[in-house]
Amino acid sequence: MLDYPALRAVAMVVETGSFEKAAAALRITPSAVSQRVKQLEERLGTVLIVRGHPCVATSQGAWLCRHMEHVGLLEQELLAQLPTLSGGDAPLSRVTLHLATNADSLGTWFLGAVNRFARASDCLLKIEVDDQDHTAEWLQGGHVLAAVTGDGRPVRGCRMTPLGSLRYIATASPEFIARHFADGVTPEALAHAPSLTFNQKDGLQQRWVQQVFGRTISPPTHWLPSTQGFVEASLGGLGWGMNPIQLVRDHLKSGALMELVAETPLDVPLFWQVNRLAADPLADLTREIVAAARSALEA
Numbered sequence: 001m002l003d004y005p006a007l008r009a010v011a012m013v014v015e016t017g018s019f020e021k022a023a024a025a026l027r028i029t030p031s032a033v034s035q036r037v038k039q040l041e042e043r044l045g046t047v048l049i050v051r052g053h054p055c056v057a058t059s060q061g062a063w064l065c066r067h068m069e070h071v072g073l074l075e076q077e078l079l080a081q082l083p084t085l086s087g088g089d090a091p092l093s094r095v096t097l098h099l100a101t102n103a104d105s106l107g108t109w110f111l112g113a114v115n116r117f118a119r120a121s122d123c124l125l126k127i128e129v130d131d132q133d134h135t136a137e138w139l140q141g142g143h144v145l146a147a148v149t150g151d152g153r154p155v156r157g158c159r160m161t162p163l164g165s166l167r168y169i170a171t172a173s174p175e176f177i178a179r180h181f182a183d184g185v186t187p188e189a190l191a192h193a194p195s196l197t198f199n200q201k202d203g204l205q206q207r208w209v210q211q212v213f214g215r216t217i218s219p220p221t222h223w224l225p226s227t228q229g230f231v232e233a234s235l236g237g238l239g240w241g242m243n244p245i246q247l248v249r250d251h252l253k254s255g256a257l258m259e260l261v262a263e264t265p266l267d268v269p270l271f272w273q274v275n276r277l278a279a280d281p282l283a284d285l286t287r288e289i290v291a292a293a294r295s296a297l298e299a
Contacts, residue, residue: 003035003036009068010049012033014061015096017054018053045056076281097124097126097260099147100148101128104166108246109246112294113288117288132268135147136155139275146282150271163269163270163293164293164296165268168266168267169248170212171241172241173234187215191219204266212261212264228247230242230297270292
């Protein structure tokens, strides 16, 4: 039999980041939380939580946390129909759903979908942000129940739904283009003009250059891990960058930004993947995600 009080202790430590906060949430003492976690680790013969600031789950601990999310969703559904099972007036426990998405989706269309879901649900959300080509790893590692991914291959144990493509435009300010591309946007000029890069996982600039010029270039770059920061930096002339069309459409119309090469968008396909065990309980979330994506993304 599974020791659910111990599993809840593990999940709460990971969610809150500390034994003390987990104890407050569970309304028991920190020593009781520590004892439950330790006994479960000894029983399983493996470490479930890496103690630190914050405490984080090991790979085995992450899978147990996702199991507790499944259980929480099922309990929530059951208690909504049979509230007396919880002890009459006791409030229903709120489940925290762990999701993953890429920063540009979060900065454009994703939040609208989860906002609509949250207004009709008692669930809480914890949204992890990573490059769209790496969010599938969060699913594979058991760290999240669902994710927006850039990988069209279904993650094992997940249901996948195509969402459409997020369109990116290579943009820069007119002043930047005049300064760095006076003789036109060429591979030689791009090799010297500063670009904007989100982080080490960001390969959109290279993908666009390869698509347009058929070659690989490694331009100098500013590192800027912010979707909105990319737009502001482009407007300010810091560098050229790949910006979602939703965020720069008005700037292109006004002339505050220009395409480096006209009519050369880069379309990045996105997919919604949900753990099969959670797919039915999360049907409302999936419906909102798909509707928002298909309204905002390229078909």
